Every structure is written in structure tokens, then in C-alpha cells.
Amino acid sequence: xxxxxTVDENRxxxxxxxxxxxxxxxxxAVGLAAAAGCTGSPGGGxxxxxxxxxxxxxxxxxxxxxxxxxxxxxxxxxSTSSTEMFQRMNQGGEFDIAVxxxxxxxxxxxxxxxxxxxxxxxxxxxxxxxxxxSFANQQxxxxxxxYGVPARWGWYGYAYNTAEVPDHEPSYKIMFESDYVEEDxxxxxxxxxxxxxxxxxxxxxxxxxxDDPSYKEALTENDAMTFSEEQIxxxxxxxxxxxxxxxxxxSSDTTYIQQFQQGNFLVGHSGRNxxxxxxxxxxxxxxxxxxxxxxxxxxxETAVVSSDSENVDTAWxxxxxxxxxxxxxxxxxxxxxxxxxxxxxxELSEEEQALYGRIDPERIEQFIPFKDIADDxxxxxxxxxxxVKA
Amino acid sequence: MAxxxxxxxxxxxIVRVLSRRRNTLGxxxxxxxxxxxxxLVAPLAxxxxxxxxxxxxxxxxxxxxLEHYYDLFAGGTTEYSLGPVGFTTTxxxxxxxxxxxxxxxxxxxxxxxxxxxxxxxxxxxxxxxxIVIYLVLxxxxxxxxxxxxxxxxxxxxxxxxxxVLGLLGFGRVGAFEYGLLPVIVGLxxxxxxxxxxxxxxxxxxLDFTLIEAARDLGASRFEVVKDHIIPLTMPGIVGGxxxxxxxxxxxxxxxxxxxxxxxxxxxxxxENRAIGEATNPATASAASMVVxxxxxxxxxxxxxxxxxxxxxxx
Amino acid sequence: xxxxxxxxxxxxxxxRFFDRGRVESLLQGGLYGFxxxxxxxxxxxxxxxxxxxxxxSPSVVSPGGVTLSNYGGLAGDTDLHSSVVTSxxxxxxxxxxxxxxxxxxxxxxxxxxxEFREIYRTFGIIPMIVPGVILGVGLRFYFxxxxxxxxxxxxxxxxxxxxxxxxxxxxxTARLYTFDESLEEAARDLGADPLTTFRDVTLPVIAPAVGAxxxxxxxxxxxxxxxxLFVSGISATPLTQWMYxxxxxxxxxNLLTLNAVSTLVVLGIAVAxxxxxxxxxxxxxxxxTVDDDEE
Numbered sequence: 001x002x003x004x005x006t007v008d009e010n011r012x013x014x015x016x017x018x019x020x021x022x023x024x025x026x027x028x029a030v031g032l033a034a035a036a037g038c039t040g041s042p043g044g045g046x047x048x049x050x051x052x053x054x055x056x057x058x059x060x061x062x063x064x065x066x067x068x069x070x071x072x073x074x075x076x077x078x079s080t081s082s083t084e085m086f087q088r089m090n091q092g093g094e095f096d097i098a099v100x101x102x103x104x105x106x107x108x109x110x111x112x113x114x115x116x117x118x119x120x121x122x123x124x125x126x127x128x129x130x131x132x133x134s135f136a137n138q139q140x141x142x143x144x145x146x147y148g149v150p151a152r153w154g155w156y157g158y159a160y161n162t163a164e165v166p167d168h169e170p171s172y173k174i175m176f177e178s179d180y181v182e183e184d185x186x187x188x189x190x191x192x193x194x195x196x197x198x199x200x201x202x203x204x205x206x207x208x209x210x211d212d213p214s215y216k217e218a219l220t221e222n223d224a225m226t227f228s229e230e231q232i233x234x235x236x237x238x239x240x241x242x243x244x245x246x247x248x249x250x251s252s253d254t255t256y257i258q259q260f261q262q263g264n265f266l267v268g269h270s271g272r273n274x275x276x277x278x279x280x281x282x283x284x285x286x287x288x289x290x291x292x293x294x295x296x297x298x299x300x301e302t303a304v305v306s307s308d309s310e311n312v313d314t315a316w317x318x319x320x321x322x323x324x325x326x327x328x329x330x331x332x333x334x335x336x337x338x339x340x341x342x343x344x345x346x347e348l349s350e351e352e353q354a355l356y357g358r359i360d361p362e363r364i365e366q367f368i369p370f371k372d373i374a375d376d377x378x379x380x381x382x383x384x385x386x387x388v389k390a
Numbered sequence: 391m392a393x394x395x396x397x398x399x400x401x402x403x404i405v406r407v408l409s410r411r412r413n414t415l416g417x418x419x420x421x422x423x424x425x426x427x428x429x430l431v432a433p434l435a436x437x438x439x440x441x442x443x444x445x446x447x448x449x450x451x452x453x454x455x456l457e458h459y460y461d462l463f464a465g466g467t468t469e470y471s472l473g474p475v476g477f478t479t480t481x482x483x484x485x486x487x488x489x490x491x492x493x494x495x496x497x498x499x500x501x502x503x504x505x506x507x508x509x510x511x512x513x514x515x516x517x518x519x520x521i522v523i524y525l526v527l528x529x530x531x532x533x534x535x536x537x538x539x540x541x542x543x544x545x546x547x548x549x550x551x552x553x554v555l556g557l558l559g560f561g562r563v564g565a566f567e568y569g570l571l572p573v574i575v576g577l578x579x580x581x582x583x584x585x586x587x588x589x590x591x592x593x594x595x596l597d598f599t600l601i602e603a604a605r606d607l608g609a610s611r612f613e614v615v616k617d618h619i620i621p622l623t624m625p626g627i628v629g630g631x632x633x634x635x636x637x638x639x640x641x642x643x644x645x646x647x648x649x650x651x652x653x654x655x656x657x658x659x660x661e662n663r664a665i666g667e668a669t670n671p672a673t674a675s676a677a678s679m680v681v682x683x684x685x686x687x688x689x690x691x692x693x694x695x696x697x698x699x700x701x702x703x704x
Numbered sequence: 705x706x707x708x709x710x711x712x713x714x715x716x717x718x719x720r721f722f723d724r725g726r727v728e729s730l731l732q733g734g735l736y737g738f739x740x741x742x743x744x745x746x747x748x749x750x751x752x753x754x755x756x757x758x759x760x761s762p763s764v765v766s767p768g769g770v771t772l773s774n775y776g777g778l779a780g781d782t783d784l785h786s787s788v789v790t791s792x793x794x795x796x797x798x799x800x801x802x803x804x805x806x807x808x809x810x811x812x813x814x815x816x817x818x819e820f821r822e823i824y825r826t827f828g829i830i831p832m833i834v835p836g837v838i839l840g841v842g843l844r845f846y847f848x849x850x851x852x853x854x855x856x857x858x859x860x861x862x863x864x865x866x867x868x869x870x871x872x873x874x875x876x877t878a879r880l881y882t883f884d885e886s887l888e889e890a891a892r893d894l895g896a897d898p899l900t901t902f903r904d905v906t907l908p909v910i911a912p913a914v915g916a917x918x919x920x921x922x923x924x925x926x927x928x929x930x931x932x933l934f935v936s937g938i939s940a941t942p943l944t945q946w947m948y949x950x951x952x953x954x955x956x957x958n959l960l961t962l963n964a965v966s967t968l969v970v971l972g973i974a975v976a977x978x979x980x981x982x983x984x985x986x987x988x989x990x991x992x993t994v995d996d997d998e999e
Contacts, residue, residue, distance in 0.1 A: 052938075079938055083669060088938070090448075091854055110447055193651040195667055236467070247547075248568060249651025252952045258959075262548045379461065382668035386481035387467050389654040390488075405897045415816055419824065422809035422869065425801075426827050429866040433846035440845055450849075503742055510739040522743070524981065529746045531973045533927040535944050536966045539951055540749030543756065543959070550752060582746060611731075632833075640835025642930055647951055657837040657930075664841045664934065671845050678838050685835065 047311040048073040049318050052085050053099035054301070056334035057322075065327035070317045089113050089306055096309040097318060102302045103196075103372045105140040105148045106223060114304040116145035121316040124323035125149055128340045131364045132300060139223045139369065140302070150340040151322050152331055153300035155291065155367050156197065159260070159270040159278075163286040170290035172205040174267055176242055186245050188266040190259065193249035195385035196370060197297070201269060202235035203227065204294040210234075216295065216368075224374040225381075232377060236384035249389070260287065273336040276355050280336070291366065298367035300340055332356050434682070441675035450671060458676035482659065482677060486684070489656040492570075492645075493638035496577040500585040500634045501627065503578070508589035509619075512596065530583035537580050538644050545572040545648065572648040573655075577638050585630040592626025593619075632692050636685055656681055750970060757963035761956065774964040784965070787946035791926055794857065794942060798864035799922040805865075806872025806921075807914055813873075814880040825873075832870035839867070840934030847935060855937030863935045864928060868921025875920065879913035919980065 049072045051057065058076035066074050079085050082100035086107050089098050100108070108114045119125055132150040140147045158175070165174075165183050173180040175189055191198050200219055207215035218227045227235070247265045250256055257278050259265055275289035303319040305312055321327045328339040329347035338345070338356040345357035373381040407413050444453040466480035479487070511522055529537065544550050545566050552562045565571050596619070604614050620627070642657035649655075656677070663674035757775075760768025778784060812818070813825055831839065843863050847853045853862070883906070891901040929944040936942055947965065950958040 077938065083665075084938060086448075091848075107448065240467070243652075246652075247650070251646075251651070255953065258955055261956075262546075264547045382670075383461065383481060385668070386485075386654070386659060386662075389651060389658075390468065390481040390484040401899065405899055415812060415818060418808045418812035418816070419818065420808075421805045422812075422828065422873075423824065425805055425866060425869065426824075426831075429843070429862060430827065430831055433842040436846045436849070437842040503745070506735055507739040507742040510735060520981070524977065525743055526746065527977055527981075528970070528974055529750060531923055531927075531977060532750065532970055533929075533944065533947075533966075535927070535929050535947055535951075536753070536969055537749070539947070539962065539966065540753050542951065543752055543963075544749055579745065579749065582742075636833060637835060640837045642837050642933075643948070657835070660837050660841060661933075664844065674841055675845065678841050681835065682838055685833075685838075689833065 046071055046073055047314050048075055049097060049311060049315055050075045050077065050095045051097040051099070051318070052077045052079050052088055052095045053097070054079065054335070056331060057099065059330070059334050061330040062327060062334060065330050066318055066321045069321050069324070069326070070314065072311070072314050072318060074318060086111075092308070096306055096311060096315040097303060098306070099151060099301045099303045099322075101370065102135065102139055102148070102150065102300050103370050105302050105304060106372065108304055109140060109142060109147050113307060114147050115307050115309075115312055116147055117149055117305075118313065118316045119146075121313060122149055122320045122323070124320050124341055127343050128323065129342060129359075129361055129364060131361065131367075132340045135300070135369050136302075139371070148302035148304045149319050149323065151301045151303050151319075151328075152335060152337050153298060153340050154271060154273050154335075154337040155296050155298040156269065156271050157289055157291040157296050158267060159275050159287055159289045160267045161260070161263070161265075161286055162288045164266050170292045171208075172201055172292045172294050173209075175201070175245070175269070176205055176209075176238065178245070183266065185266055187247055188264075189242075189245050190247050190250050190256070190265045190268040191242075192269055193251040193389075195382065197269065198239065198249075198388075199232075199235055199381070199385065200225070200297050200368070200370070202238050203231070204292070204296075206231075206234060206238060208294050219297075219368050219371070222374070223371065225371050226374045227377055227381070229377055229380045232380050232384045236388055239388045243388075260284070273356070276336045280355065295366055295368060297370050299370050437675045438679055440671050441679050443672050445670055445672045448669075458673050459680075461673070462676060462680060481654070482656075482680075485654050485656045485659045486680070488654065489639045489641070492574060492577065492641075492653075492655065493635050495574055496581065496638045497585075497631050497634045499574070499578045500582050501589075501631060504582055504586040504589055504630070508586050508593050511586075511590050512593040513598070526583060526586060530587065534580060535643060538576055538647060541572055541576045541579065542647055545575075568648055568650040569652050570649070573641075573645050573653050576644040576648050577641055580644065581634040581638060584633040588630035588633060589623065589626045592623040592629075596622055628692055632689070636688070639685065640681065753963050754967045754970065757960070757967040761960075774960045775968075777961060778964055778968075781961075783941070784943075784946060787941045787943045790857070790940055791943040794860050794864060794932075794940070795922045795925040797861045798925045799868055799918050801861070801865035802868030802921040803872050803914060803918045806869050806917060807876050807910075809869075810873055810876035810880055814877050814883075828873045829870045831866045836928070836930035839863070840931040843931070844934040855935045857936070857940035859935040859937065860932055860940055860942065863931050864921075864925035867928065867931060868924055871920035871924060872914075872917035875917040876910060876913050879910050883909055 051074060053076060055078040056062065058078050063074050063076065066072075077088075077095070079088070082104040085098040085100045086104055089095055089108065090111055090113060098108070105114075117125065128150055132153070136146050136148065136150060157170070158172075160174070165185075166181055168174065168181050171180070174185070175191070178184075178186065191201070203215040203219060207213055215227075215231060218225055218231065247259075250259070250268075256268060256270060256274055260268065260278065261284065270289065272289055275287060278284045278287055303322060305315040305319065309315050322331060323339070323341045323344075325341075325344050325347045328341055328344035332339050332344060332348065333352065333356075336356055338359060342358045345353050348357050372378075440450060441458055442454045442456070444451045444455055444457075461480075462482040463480060466478040466483065468479045468484055470477055470479065511519060511526075514522060542549075545568055546552070547562065547567045549566060551566045555561070555563060601614055601618055604618055605611075609617070640657050641655055642661055645653045645655045645658055646661075649658075660674055660677050660681070662668050663670055663677060756767070758770050758772070760771050760773075809824070809828060813821065813828075840863070843859070844855055847855055847859045847862075853859050887905050887909075888901050891905045892898075896904065927944065928942075929948060932942050932945060933948075936945060947962060950962045
């Protein structure tokens with residue numbers, strides 16, 4: 001329900017869309033099948049796998065690609081936030097699979113909701129980028145058991161209007177320092193209305209500006225963001241000082257696209273897939289997306305399977321399909337975002353590969369996965385964000 | 391009437407049961423009372439309990455604490471000074487003050503703008519009145535969301551207001567960009583019909599011959615307004631203000647879509663704690679309870695001057 | 705349109721109150737001019753939406769051509785359809801509950817003296833005064849802790865039935881206060897039992913008020929955004945939630961779609977209101993019963 005959940009709601013093109021199948025179920029056409037799936041009937045016929053995840057997964061080509069390879073009916077309930085996926089699964093055995101963002105997986109583990117990955121079934125896990133395996137090890141591997149499968153990913157940098165903003169070395173300085181480029185950017189910058197996206201930008205900037213690597217280490221070293229209270233206060237003060245330079249904080253990426261086209265801002269913190277969409281669908285040319293030299297935050301979706309599922313093995317088969325070339329390629333197309341399995345790129349056209357195909361593993365090194373804030377400073381972190389917005 | 395036996399007996403039973411005062415009371419009071427207890431009293435009691443609870447692992451743990459209230463008011467970053475006295479405010483205090491300030495401005499604007507129209511409406515003949523009231527009621531019944539959204543199109547750096555100014559050869563007006571002004575205009579527009587209709591209801595009962603008499607006796611126009619019209623319509627003024635002020639304090643949609651993240655009213659702060667990034671039932675409940683208490687206090691003051699009947703009575 | 709009617713009103717205005725002097729007519733003209741301006745203020749943004757729903761691009765500078773395509777797209781939008789069905793279902797169910805309970809409670813309040821009567825009445829009004837954010841958040845946490853309810857369609861119906869209660873209560877009690885109870889006594893004296901008396905004597909008199917109460921409760925549910933935001937969950941998507949999704953994801957296509965849907969909403973309400981004003985005396989009820997719908 002939150003429209004500002006970490007990172008991903010931007011990729012679902014419509015909010016809380018019910019899949020077409022669910023809609024048919026509502027009219028009674030396939031109601032029986034759906035009901036059977038809800039109550040779980042492993043004995044009879046094709047099992048139904050209920051999934052709660054981003055709208056992209058509910059699109060027909062994706063569902064069809066999965067169903068043609070697994071003996072299961074796939075019912076996708078669309079959600080626009082990982083938190084919501086967690087809450088729904090936490091409320092009881094309605095869903096077999098959820099695909100939240102990586103940073104939420106630990107919550108599922110702590111609440112004892114999910115199964116460890118069955119590596120025999122999820123054979124595509126072997127093929128994912130090594131970097132994501134190490135992320136998985138750090139973030140959701142307990143006693144040798146991995147609890148989630150990285151599916152799709154992307155990263156955040158900033159986009160600028162090349163007609164107005166001169167060429168420059170990509171750096172977050174452009175957002176915080178008025179003399180970084182010639183063009184006057186006061187009132188022409190936008191940031192995300194979301195602590196999880198904006199606070200790390202402040203941390204990455206401060207790490208370089210103050211020559212204090214501990215800001216970056218707080219992002220990279222643990223399975224949560226481990227800032228000190230003092231660091232959080234410095235990030236807060238930086239963002240408060242930045243406010244006069246902002247046109248505003250935005251909460252969705254379609255607004256971003258609209259505002260860019262209207263010329264309301266010149267520099268905006270942004271997800272790469274939005275810029276791809278801007279260039280590909282809207283034919284906008286004077287926009288450039290860059291990854292700042294200080295580093296960039298990356299998201300990746302992670303498929304998990306409920307312990308309450310009556311069809312755990314079938315559920316892992318479905319997850320394996322999301323990593324397989326055919327369905328994986330459909331997913332990449334649907335979200336303009338690359339798969340965590342580089343082999344998926346073979347199924348994409350050359351043009352598509354350039355936009356969301358294989359990434360050089362060395363480039364992946366500069367990305368830091370989004371994480372939850374550490375428990376002991378989460379109050380300080382969220383009140384700092386409220387103070388930024390006040 | 392020759393109804394079937396069975397029907398007649400069950401009917402007789404109902405009549406017999408209903409003829410007892412206790413039973414009648416039970417049937418009439420009961421359902422509403424159950425609803426109010428289950429859906430109003432219990433949730434508010436639950437929320438107040440949660441505001442003192444601890445949250446561990448995203449679950450409520452009944453381990454009482456005052457911490458969530460303490461955090462609302464302790465510390466803070468925004469510095470103010472009143473002469474030699476300096477103090478800082480927290481984000482929550484800022485949000486409360488901002489919400490009350492915006493709601494006050496919107497209420498005053500509604501009152502000043504709606505009064506003349508209400509006065510004119512009270513003096514129109516029937517045919518004209520019916521047309522004008524239709525024009526007033528249509529926006530009144532139109533979805534709040536549509537009315538708030540309409541200003542999304544009007545404002546903005548390249549919104550319709552600035553586009554029109556551009557066509558007329560003027561430059562863009564910075565104040566028309568999303569932010570504080572659009573939020574105030576949006577709220578005023580949204581609640582204007584409530585003020586108008588309430589004011590009209592009290593002006594409609596006004597005896598205009600009294601006013602004429604006062605004028606004949608030499609009272610100035612200002613005196614007539616001050617000594618007669620305003621006192622006589624006081625219940626409408628207070629009631630209308632209430633209907634604008636209370637919902638404006640708790641506004642969410644308007645600041646959310648017209649404020650581009652720069653106008654953090656209390657509704658936005660609570661939403662973020664209830665279902666947003668900072669989801670935490672306890673901190674959301676604590677913030678909500680403070681609003682509940684302040685609104686109840688405001689209502690208590692208001693009800694010393696007007697009764698519920700005057701607000702709702704036809 | 706607003707302009708014409710109100711200027712005409714100026715001419716027809718009986719001016720017992722004003723002298724005939726020049727200052728007077730200037731003042732009067734000013735008053736009327738201001739009134740017309742206020743009607744324009746109410747209508748301008750709605751008119752802009754309506755006009756922009758018929759163009760190719762939501763801009764007054766370069767609106768493109770006139771088109772009906774914004775409406776054509778609505779026909780195939782299954783999400784929109786299901787949200788409209790959801791909103792109609794929620795509004796109807798909750799208004800029925802609010803009306804039944806509200807009418808019963810109105811009888812209790814006007815006919816009987818009982819302990820806690822004042823408290824009952826006060827609590828009966830509170831659901832419409834509590835800021836929507838608070839009611840929504842409170843009910844969300846509450847429903848999450850009640851097994852089987854959760855934020856959902858059912859939760860929304862329950863929430864709106866509570867929210868609609870005060871509107872029915874206020875309108876129906878007002879009518880019952882002015883009701884001449886000797887009519888009922890006469891019927892009973894003539895041998896009618898309480899049910900017959902209610903059906904043949906009481907109901908016909910209060911029916912318009914009950915109808916108005918139902919209408920108010922229905923409209924309040926239909927247009928509610930903020931309470932539904934917290935209690936509808938992901939399984940139910942009322943129209944307002946669907947529209948909000950389009951507003952926050954403000955692409956050109958979404959804005960054009962929204963303009964068309966908004967226009968249809970205004971049109972639907974315009975027709976319903978015209979009917980209601982000519983069939984029942986809606987204005988009489990509205991003039992006394994306004995409320996908040998805070999978001």
C-alpha cells in the first residue's frame with residue numbers, strides 16, 4: 001500500500017492492479033481453480049501457485065512463459081511495496097511465493113515465514129552473477145542456508161538535461177554544491193520522497209566530501225545500514241541545507257518522467273530503468289543518465305517461498321523459471337531491468353541487450369545493495385528524515 | 391386480513407416483543423450501540439493502548455512505555471528564539487504547528503469568501519436560488535479527490551495558471567509552483583462548500599425585517615453587520631469553521647499531491663508512520679492520539695458555544 | 705454559465721434592504737460581483753478538467769485537437785471497471801447498514817429517555833468529525849489484530865457503515881423531532897398494531913429523510929479516499945484508490961484518463977443531483993447537515 005516503499009514501486013506501471021486472471025476469478029469464470037489454490041489441494045490435478053509481487057510479474061507474457069514450463073497455474077496478486085508483501089504473507093497462508101526487494105528478506109526470515117532455497121530445483125541459481133551470490137550470502141544466508149533467489153536488478157544514479165546542464169564529471173556534488181557546474185540549478189533539482197533512496201545519497205556524498213570512508217562502510221559492511229547517530233545527524237543537516245536547491249521531493253517515477261518532459265527540473269536522482277523508459281518510449285533525447293563516481297545504490301528483487309505453502313517444490317520450480325532465459329527475458333522487458341542471470345540476455349534482441357542485457361561483472365562492483373536501517377538507530381534515522389521533510 | 395397462520399403468529403410475536411419498552415429500546419439502541427462500541431470506541435482504545443506498546447520485530451509487544459510520546463516532543467532541530475529564550479522544535483511539533491496554521495488560514499479564507507455568497511443566496515428568489523444552490527451543491531457532492539486533483543492541473547511551474555500568464559505575455563509566477571500556496575488554495579476550495587452551506591443555513595433563518603428596522607433607526611451598515619448579522623449567524627460561523635478547520639488539520643491528499651514533499655502536515659507524517667517507510671504502529675498511534683486530544687479539546691471549546699443540534703439540525 | 709445566472713439574479717433581487725443611492729447600488733453590485741466570482745472559483749478547476757478531457761494533450765498552450773479518445777480508452781480498462789464495481793458495492797452495502805442502524809437509533813433518541821442518551825447521541829456524531837486519517841489508521845491497526853477481517857473489502861464496508869451513521873442519524877432525528885406523534889396515537893386508537901402504524905403512518909412521513917440519509921451515506925462512502933487508503937488493503941481497490949494511483953503516477957496518458965473519469969464523475973453527480981432536487985427536497989437536508997471529508 002505504501003507508495004514509497006524502497007526502490008521498486010516505480011517499476012510497476014499501475015498501482016495495485018489485479019491480474020487479469022484474478023479479475024476473471026472475480027467474475028466466477030475460474031473461481032473454482034482459484035479457490036482450490038487458496039485452500040491448497042496438493043492431491044488433485046494442476047496445483048495453483050499464488051504469488052504476491054510487482055505488477056510486471058502479472059503481465060501475460062511472463063505468466064505464459066512460466067506456465068508453459070511448469071505444471072502449475074500461476075495466480076499473481078500485484079503489490080506496489082515489499083512491506084506490503086511481508087505483511088500479507090505474515091498474515092497467513094495465502095501466498096506461496098513473494099518477490100520483495102532484497103532488503104526485506106531478512107524480515108521474512110526473522111518472522112520465520114520462508115523456506116531455504118532448494119538448490120536442486122532452482123538450478124538457475126548457479127548461473128547468476130557472482131556478485132549477487134555474495135550479496136545473498138551477506139544478507140539472507142543463515143547457517144549455510146540461503147533463503148532467497150535474486151531475480152532482477154537495477155541501480156540508481158542521476159539524470160540531467162543535457163541541453164541545459166554542461167558536461168561534467170558525474171558526482172553527487174552536482175546536487176549539493178552550487179558551484180559544481182556553471183548552470184544555476186537552484187530550485188531545479190529533485191530527490192526521492194523516501195529515506196531509503198535519499199539518505200544513502202547523502203552518505204555517499206559525505207564519504208567523499210569529508211574524506212570519511214566510514215559513511216560508505218556503514219552501507220557496505222553489514223546486512224543492514226549501520227550508521228552512527230552522529231552520521232545520521234550529519235546526513236540530515238546536509239539534506240536540510242540542500243532543500244532550497246530542490247524543486248521538490250517526488251514519490252513516483254512516472255511523475256519524474258512527466259516533470260522532466262515539462263522541463264520542471266534539470267537534475268534528478270533517478271532509477272536507470274526510468275531513463276531507459278524515457279528514451280525508449282517517449283523518444284526523449286536530451287537526457288543523460290550517469291552513475292556518480294562516489295558509487296551508486298542497487299536494488300534486486302528476491303524470490304522467497306512460504307513455509308506454509310502446500311506446494312513448496314512446485315513453487316521453487318516457478319521461481320526457477322523467473323531465472324530461466326525465456327520467462328527471465330519477458331521479465332526484463334516488462335520492467336526495463338536486467339535479470340540477475342546473465343544468460344537471460346541471450347534471449348533479448350541486440351537493442352534490448354544494450355538497455356537491459358548483460359552487464360560487465362566488473363561494473364557491478366561499484367554498486368551497493370539497498371539495506372534496511374539497523375535496528376538500534378532506526379528511530380534516529382526515521383526522525384531525521386521527518387526533520388528533513390519538516 | 392386473512393394472512394397465513396404462521397405468518398400471523400410470527401408477526402404477533404414481533405408485536406408482543408416490541409410492545410415491551412425494554413425490548414423496543416434494545417432493538418432501537420442496540421445495533422447502533424454495538425457498531426459504535428466495536429468500530430469506534432474499541433479501535434480508539436486499541437490505538438491508545440498501542441501508543442504505549444513496544445514494537446519488536448514488527449510485532450506489538452505489550453511492554454508499556456512512554457517513549458513514543460517522549461520522542462514526539464524531545465530534542466528537535468529547528469531553532470527558534472523569542473527574545474533571550476531559545477528553543478528547538480521536533481518534526482512532529484513543526485507538523486502540528488504547520489497543520490494548525492494552514493487550517494486556520496483556510497478557515498478564515500473560507501469564512502471571508504463564503505459569507506457574501508451565502509448572504510446573497512439567502513436573499514435570492516426561489517427560482518434563482520434553485521439554480522445557484524445547484525451550482526454550489528454539485529462541487530459539494532463531487533469527489534474530494536477530483537477537487538484536489540483539479541488544482542494539480544492549475545498549479546505547477548508549467549501548470550495552467552502559468553501557461554495562461556505566458557499566453558498573456560507575463561512571466562511565470564514562482565508562487566504558483568507546487569508548495570504552500572497550492573495547498574492552502576486546494577484546502578480552501580475543497581471545504582468552501584461546507585462553510586457556504588452551513589452559513590447559508592443560519593442566514594436563511596435570519597429575519598431581514600429586523601435588519602431593515604435597524605437601518606431605519608440610523609444604524610450604519612457596519613453596525614448592522616457587527617451588531618445584528620454576525621451575532622445572529624454565530625452558530626453558522628462556528629459550525630462552518632469547525633467543518634473546515636478539523637478536516638484541514640488532518641488533511642493528507644491535498645498536501646501530498648500539491649506540496650511535492652515540501653509541506654509536511656500532520657496527516658502526511660502519520661501516514662508515513664502507519665503504512666509508509668517508517669511503518670511502526672506504536673509511533674503512528676502516539677502521533678494520532680495527540681491529534682485526537684487536540685481535536686477533542688477544540689471541539690469541547692466549540693460546543694460551549696453551539697450545540698450539536700445547531701450543527702446538524704435542519 | 706455561473707456568470708449569467710447570478711447577474712440575472714442581481715436584477716431580480718428585491719432591495720428592501722438597500723437605499724437607492726449611488727453608493728448603495730455600487731455596494732450591491734460589488735456584493736453580487738463577488739458572489740459570482742466565488743461561484744467561478746468553485747467551478748473554474750472543474751471546468752478546466754472537463755475541457756481538457758476532450759483534448760489530445762493536457763495543456764492549454766498546445767492542447768492538440770479535440771478528441772473523444774480519452775473516453776474510448778476507458779471502455780477496455782478492466783482495472784477501472786472493477787474499481788467502479790468495488791466502490792458501488794462498498795457504498796451500497798455500507799449505506800444500507802448505516803441507514804438501518806441510523807433509523808433505529810434515531811427512534812431511540814427522539815422517542816425514549818434512557819441512561820447515557822446524551823453520550824449515545826454524541827458518539828453517534830463523532831465518526832463524521834474524527835479526522836479521516838485518524839479513523840483510518842485506528843481502524844487499520846484494529847482490523848489487523850482481528851482475525852479474518854484484515855484491511856479488505858469487508859473492512860472497508862464496516863468502516864464506511866460507521867462513517868455513514870451520523871448522516872442518517874442527523875437527518876432522520878431532525879425529521880422525527882418535527883413529527884406529530886398524535887398521528888401514531890390515533891392509528892393505535894383505531895386498532896392498528898405498532899408494525900402497521902409504523903408502515904402506514906410513520907414511514908411515509910419520514911421516508912424522504914431516510915432516503916436523504918441513505919444518499920448522504922452512499923455518497924460519503926463513494927467519495928472517501930483517506931479511510932479506504934488505510935482499510936481497503938490490496939484485495940479491494942475502490943475507485944478513489946485507483947484514481948490516486950493515476951495522480952501519483954502522473955504521466956500524460958494517466959492525466960488524460962483521469963480527466964475523462966473525473967468528468968464522468970461530475971456528470972453522474974450532476975444528473976443524480978438534478979433528479980434528487982426535483983424529486984425530494986435535498987437542499988433542505990443539505991443546508992442543515994454538512995460535514996467534513998478530510999483528506
